[in-house]
Amino acid sequence: MAKTKLLGNDRKEKLEAQKKAAKKANRKKRKSPLRVIKDIISELKKVTWPTAKTLIKYAGAVIAFILVMAIFTGLVDWGLTSLFGLITK
Numbered sequence: 001m002a003k004t005k006l007l008g009n010d011r012k013e014k015l016e017a018q019k020k021a022a023k024k025a026n027r028k029k030r031k032s033p034l035r036v037i038k039d040i041i042s043e044l045k046k047v048t049w050p051t052a053k054t055l056i057k058y059a060g061a062v063i064a065f066i067l068v069m070a071i072f073t074g075l076v077d078w079g080l081t082s083l084f085g086l087i088t089k
Helices: 010-028 032-044 052-088
Strands: none
Touching: none
């Protein structure tokens, strides 16, 4: 069976009908606040929470990284300040 080509107004009408159908299909229904809260609780139950030991381990790693970066930034700042002081004298 051969495909028929739509011309002019027929084509425009078909395209508009397709757009309306797509818009209607994509329209989301509004949820009640209670339903949203229930959905949040449901999703939080699915989360794999870290144990206390892992949490302390990760927190220690973050604190160590922050200290190293603070020392590095302080040394770079001190070095550049000294260098700038020597240049401007």
